[in-house]
Amino acid sequence: MRAAKHLVGLGLSVCLTLVLSSCETSCNFSGTGLSEAVVSAAVDPETQAPTDIRSSFEASIETVYASVKVNHAPSGSKVKALFFYLQDGVQQIAEVEKEVSGSCYVSFELSPPAIGWPLGQYEVRLLLDGEGEKRAQFSLVQAPGKPDELSAPVPSDAPQQSQLPSPELDQISYKRVAEANLGFSFEMPSDWSWELTPKKDYLISGPSGSQAFEIAVRCHIVAKSGGSAGSLQLQFEEAQSQMAAVPGSKLLKKGLAKIAGVEAPFFIVGYRTKDSRGVQEDFAHSQLVLETHSYYLWLSYSAPVAVYTAYLPVFQHLVDSFSFADALDTSAVKE
Structure with missing residues (x-):
């Protein structure tokens, strides 16, 4: 029942x-x-x-x-x-x-x-x-000592990978970028770029030739026009289903993360695909969604596992710095 x-x-x-x-x-x-x-x-x-x-x-x-x-x-x-x-x-x-x-x-x-x-x-x-x-x-x-954790465990059957040195996090400078039409902004490393793709997603990545070039951070907007987008939960379930359809993908984790003053559901999956050099690698992919009055905003972070782990604090900084020009009204997320 x-x-x-x-x-x-x-x-x-x-x-x-x-x-x-x-x-x-x-x-x-x-x-x-x-x-x-x-x-x-x-x-x-x-x-x-x-x-x-x-x-x-x-x-x-x-x-x-x-x-x-x-x-x-x-x-x-x-x-x-x-x-x-x-x-x-x-x-x-x-x-x-x-x-x-x-x-x-x-x-x-x-x-x-x-x-x-x-x-x-x-x-x-x-x-x-x-x-x-x-x-x-x-x-x-939340688990003690692990608030809003977006880290991805490595699948037990994943091939062993060489460990990358962590970036000098205290030496990274950040810049704030804003999307004026949609009213949100966030901080990202000063030498990273963001661009609007043909699919109307915002793609954020590190400089060519660096470890961070393997990273793909995407902002994806789903409009609520006509109510066709469905509820927050439906959005979340559909995204999980899409990732589950990727050959060899595994759900590693799901939960809630704090962003822009609200708790947003997230999940992390692992899968195997080619990196920018055409080499097969084990990837980790985090994806979270939050709701505004007029649209759903998806934020994802993916990279080969070693790069994902090394740069996770940078993505966490982006999430922590994310804000809206007008504070989110929780009444906008009742459905």
Whole structure:
């Protein structure tokens, strides 16, 4: 059984997959009610009793379980679970109920949407026949020490590559470039160039003859005209599908990254292709998307793995410096 609702102000949809245990029949209905409402990283597959109980989860987790113990419930009783996102006020994101009887644990399995968990505080409220409410709160956080990380792990089966020396990052000077018509700007190395391609993308690359020449940073604009572009989540899922169609591609990572004051979903894939010299190399490709009032902006970064790793701080600087002439209104990303 699935329920899907929007998280207001984040432009994300959260799908919750709910798995509930069957209860053992009991004839003793004294002391009917709920107890032990908790959230955990796992449940016992036989009894649905919670294991690895937590109040905080890293955003990389694939499943979060909300559980409660049902005590001596008469036949035909119903447990209702209501889920809320608390980061921007109290926003209900799902509601579901299950018929139970007797005494047992009931667990609800929560899975993130395709664009990853929205970070922040959550709450689940559980009721038995509309009474005896029990609550449990939990939070989704970035991994400690790894905020907004866009680094790409190297696939375990990738051929060994020679390590490139990291560029002298403290010696790189930056310049700010602006797209006046669309109202955004960012900083890039002073000796890098950016140009409008025939496909109307902006291509940013390093100087010819340097390691950075292998880098391709692209800004791609998708207009919302007529509503044909779809939602942010649809954009994200379609982009992942396109990259998955590349022969030999592998999804390495996905999550949320901070850019222009908002959290933008991103993914990283690895694939094998030719570099500018015609030599087959293992590439890493990061891609993130954010939404404005009138368009979606895709920002991607790709290069051979060794170059990607060496220049990742430069791309991170570009992301951190990205801004709009008018601050993004989060109400523009509700769909």
